[in-house]
Amino acid sequence: MNTTRISEPLSLPEVENLLEKADGKARADLLNKLAALVVKNDKARGLEISSQALELSGNLGYRRGKAAALFGLGDAARIGEEYRAALEYYALSLDIHKVLGDPIQQGRCLRRLGDVQFYVNNLDLSLKHYLNSLSIFEKTAEKDGSPEAKINCGHLMATIGNVLRDSGDLEASLDYYHRCHSIYILEGFTAGIPGILYNTGNIFHSQGRLEEALNVYSEALKEAEESGDHYLASMALSSLGSVFMARDDLEAAEDHFMRSMNIAEKQDRKRGILSATLKLVELGRLRGNLDEALDQCERGEQLAGHLEDRRSYANILNERALIYSSMEEYEKALETSLAFHKLSEDLLSEKRIQEIDILRVRYETEAKEREIELLRRERTIQRRMMLGAVAGLVLTGVSLVLVYRNVRFRARVNRELAGAYSRVEKLSKIDTLTGLANRRAMMKSLASEQTRSSRTGRSFGLIMADIDDFKLVNDRHGHACGDEILVEVSKRLENALRSQDIASRWGGEEFLLLLPETSLHSAVKVAKKTRALIEDTPFVCNNASINLTMTFGVSEGGMIPVEDAIQLSDTALYRGKRTGKNNVNFQSINWKVIFDRLRSAIRRAHPASE
Structure with a gap:
């Protein structure tokens, strides 16, 4: 295992001590570091510090400090679930980093733009940002072997897996999670492993592999609690509750949902509150507590509207329709069900699914082309070396072997690409599960x-x-x-x-x-x-x-x-x-x-x- 790590960042007390004596650009840099350290657990303080850094950098004409401050403001807005503001801040930060020619920071901005688009269910846009970011980090890692770039490649494999999961391609999603896990292991990035375990559990859950999902979620919860990651702990508890609900253990399900809700409320994490609320709606319906479930629907709709989360809003509509049906209010059930189907179609139209798959194939195509280019360079170097050492028929024979191997490699790559494009064409016409027309x-x-x-x-x-x-x-x-x-x-x-x-x-x-x-x-x-x-x-x-x-x-x-x-x-x-x-x-x-x-x-x- 390669245990090369990014240099250890300064701790919160160290940054605060240095900040007391710093001025000018050094102070702006330390303010940005401090904001990054505190924003996850205290977004209000993070927002305040990033604002100070932005003002100071502006007065100094310090563009790098300004770009970092804008990124920090984007983080504060994203964590506060103010997604429109987050998009604006990240885009402004990206523009400055392009001028500065900093690929690592450009990649970070693109990844965050993808995150925000994913939160508001624009899957095609999020995948576009993720793939652009991944391309930057892969080139950087290939050029100078940067551990930071390699670990960011792992992060992006996970986020791309999330997009593919939500677009319905579970097998491809699982493949990207495995790629992420491999990168984390190779780079010794143990902090990311609990999150990728949780994502893998989601796939097992969707595939009905409940026992495997239960084990993976439990392991993710244990790791999250030990590391103090409240966000992951809340999600793992909610997902464990869903597994128990699928197994008809409604008491255990309620216990996990309420524990998840309590953590989310303490952290003022509206998305976590919304997730737990949706689970409690379904639980109330299954128990026959229909009026209580409808009240939870009201709360969920308000949260989904505030967060501009159309997928969760669609799920609430579906639950509402089922509740009305159980109450024998069939006219309301029909009206709500039609609204659910329309919104679901808008979220994941066949056109959008095809665009997502085409984007993924383009990325994989470019990756293959980079392999071909790398192979070409290696063959050129080998030929030059052999020209100085071997002559005549021996050189000719070796060269022919190399050419033959190169031709075989290109043919294999072309077959893979043809197969990929064929799959895209097939996906545009049939339902992949049943084989019927889509x-x-x-x-x-x-x-x-x-x-x-x-x-x-x-x-x-x-x-x-x-x-x-x-x-x-x-x-x-x-x-x-x-x-x-x-x-x-x-x-x-x-x-x-x-x-x-x-x-x-x-x-x-x-x-x-x-x-x-x-x-x-x-x-x-x-x-x-x-x-x-x-x-x-x-x-x-x-x-x-x-x-x-x-x-x-x-x-x-x-x-x-x-x-x-x-x-x-x-x-x-x-x-x-x-x-x-x-x-x-x-x-x-x-x-x-x-x-x-x-x-x-x-x-x-x-x-x-x-």
């Missing part, structure tokens, strides 16, 4: 079918299908089992369709089926046959027999906009949910509404015709 591909198919319908005058059928009480399957049998069931459901749906029909995974446990040149009456028949296929044969997972049902909503498209046809099938589906589930409902076109809409459009286009 939402983006289905929208393209619907647009084509709408055009054909307009030309031929023949309608098409739409079936929206949703697995009943699927969350109970995940809770009782684990997410891995849930994934197996989604795959099997997809196979049964495809078996019920004709070769020209298209099945897609619309989102979560919801599917949309397109039946070209099919009337509403015929589409209802297909839905009824499919419902029976699902109900009649139990699903098997982990040697357990699981009985499942699905609810179907059917509509007819071609004569109305695609969006309206989807909405009709969705409305029919939710009516089926309200009337007992495991049934087929259809929604006919309301021609009066269509006529009124057309008449309004005509009036707007020709106001004089009134």
Whole structure:
């Protein structure tokens, strides 16, 4: 293990002692060091000290001190969860460091810009900043072997893993966490290991590997408590509570959630409070304390709004819809559920997922190109050395071997890159779990079918299908089992369709089926046959027999906009949910509404015709 470390930073008392006698630029530097030391536990003091450093640096015309002070103000704003201000400060600091030509500080600013964009769920922007930062640190580490640059590469592997996790690519996320862990071990950076353990636990949890998640979270909590890392301790407690809740140990879950909440409240960490609040909402719903859960929703919505955290706001909407459904207030449940789905689509559209994957492939492409360039340089050096030592056929033979190896290396790299781009293309068309068409591909198919319908005058059928009480399957049998069931459901749906029909995974446990040149009456028949296929044969997972049902909503498209046809099938589906589930409902076109809409459009286009 390489135990080379960055030189030990000055302690808080040492900085305060030096500050008493310092003036000029030295004082500005010490103020910035002091702010960095105190801001995590006392953001108000950190803000005050960074402001002093900014004023002093401005008076001195000291640009490096000014850039560091702006970075410190960004840290204070980020920790205080004032994200707009944080973005402005980090961007200003980055601009000055570009002029100064300081790559390490540029990389730090870019990383923090990525952090803030990640907090507000702009995953594509956060990944762009992270990859730019990683590129700077990798080049710096390659050039001078800087331990600081190498450790920052590890940090960025972890943050990129977080983006990939939230975009749904768990395997790629785990790969980046492993890269981070390897760098920390090689560089002897033990302080970062508990955090990466926690991130790995999140992946295990998402995959339904609860025992592994429990062990990793427990280890992360132990390390956090021993090192006094309150932030990580709060997160680990919350996640442990989620594992206990998934195992139906609701008392242990509540204990962990409340301990997490207490730490977050003492630290005035609103994001931690929001996280614990969301968990308590779900816990209250599972226990049947619905009014209490709704009160917690109100608190969560206020916090999510303040933090501009759209993902958490979407999760609250989902919980609210489930609570209303349990209270049999189905109109509110439908309205809230539609709002949740719309926000979820906005957060992680197929376009954004593709952009994230393309950014990652570009980074990996550039990394391969750097490998090729490094290999080329090594081969050049080797050739020059051999020219001075070997002649004739021996030199020719060795050179041919080197050329052959180089060609093989390039061919391997090109194959890897072609495979990467092929994966991106594939991701843009199919759902990676089930193999069905994804939402983006289905929208393209619907647009084509709408055009054909307009030309031929023949309608098409739409079936929206949703697995009943699927969350109970995940809770009782684990997410891995849930994934197996989604795959099997997809196979049964495809078996019920004709070769020209298209099945897609619309989102979560919801599917949309397109039946070209099919009337509403015929589409209802297909839905009824499919419902029976699902109900009649139990699903098997982990040697357990699981009985499942699905609810179907059917509509007819071609004569109305695609969006309206989807909405009709969705409305029919939710009516089926309200009337007992495991049934087929259809929604006919309301021609009066269509006529009124057309008449309004005509009036707007020709106001004089009134």
